[in-house]
Amino acid sequence: MTADASPRTLSLAAAQDAGDLAAFLARQLRWDRAAAARLQADGEVVAVFTRPARFEVIAVRPCLLRAPARLDVTVSAGELAEAIDVERGEFTVPGQVTGPAWAGLLPPRGGWRALGEPAAERVREAAGAVVAEFRARTEALAAGERTRAALDALAEEIWSRTLPGTPLPLRAVHAAHALGLLRAAGPLAVLACGSWLRLRTPLGSTAVRRAGLPGLSVTPR
Structure with a gap:
């Protein structure tokens, strides 16, 4: 401290x-x-x-x-x-x-500019679609093909897509959903500051650098 x-x-x-x-x-x-x-x-x-x-x-x-x-x-x-x-x-x-x-290496405190205010229902639907697609495509793989490398590659493909109408990667949307940040009613906003993008919700935010944060697998659950 x-x-x-x-x-x-x-x-x-x-x-x-x-x-x-x-x-x-x-x-x-x-x-x-x-x-x-x-x-x-x-x-x-x-x-x-x-x-x-x-x-x-x-x-x-x-x-x-x-x-x-x-x-x-x-x-x-x-x-x-x-x-x-x-x-x-x-x-x-x-x-x-x-x-x-x-x-x-935390997101900056200030200097954010608004890129849009997506409807909360649309964001929740996008998060649900990510999970549903990953599960469906995983189940379609033969048992021997469900390796960690294959699942990570599939997750990367899906999560690297952006929320329609914004540059925000869907990994930030899915993370907000998984952490319970989309539960409360209220406006959402997509913000940018330098190399960072951010989804702001009434309960908190998820932020990601445009170049990504290396070092960990990204397999959804």
């Missing part, structure tokens, strides 16, 4: 956010039980960044705080999930861990 190295508890302005944050982390941990999360706060908002292991995106879940705070720390996502007190609407910040490479 940058301001205070001792354990501290952060209280969320809306108690419901604690449950939503816990659900967000639970979905993240489905793909990677050893996942890390980077926490950043510089005022009345704490942002929780994660990177689902089977999506080439970075996701962020912001939460309003009851009182301003300052911190910047990478922690175990599992320990953070366990530290959330849903009834009290607060969590104790876990001890710092050595962060993975992605935690040092």
Whole structure:
């Protein structure tokens, strides 16, 4: 932490956010039980960044705080999930861990420009279509052809397509759906900043660099 190295508890302005944050982390941990999360706060908002292991995106879940705070720390996502007190609407910040490479290259805070505001239903349909196509094409493969390399190549083909009318790769849409960021009603927006593209939802965002984030397979589940 940058301001205070001792354990501290952060209280969320809306108690419901604690449950939503816990659900967000639970979905993240489905793909990677050893996942890390980077926490950043510089005022009345704490942002929780994660990177689902089977999506080439970075996701962020912001939460309003009851009182301003300052911190910047990478922690175990599992320990953070366990530290959330849903009834009290607060969590104790876990001890710092050595962060993975992605935690040092987060999307920019400002400078985003709007590219469009796709209808929420259209975005949800696109996410569902990605999952349905992958499953159908996987089932069409002979058992001996369902190798990890073949599945990764199929996922890459599907997820590299863009959301109609935008340059946003469908991997960002699928990740938002899988992490529960498309559950709430409200406007969506596709934004751009330099090499980054971002899908903003009422519950958080998914962001991806145009050149992609290398190093992990992208097989959907």
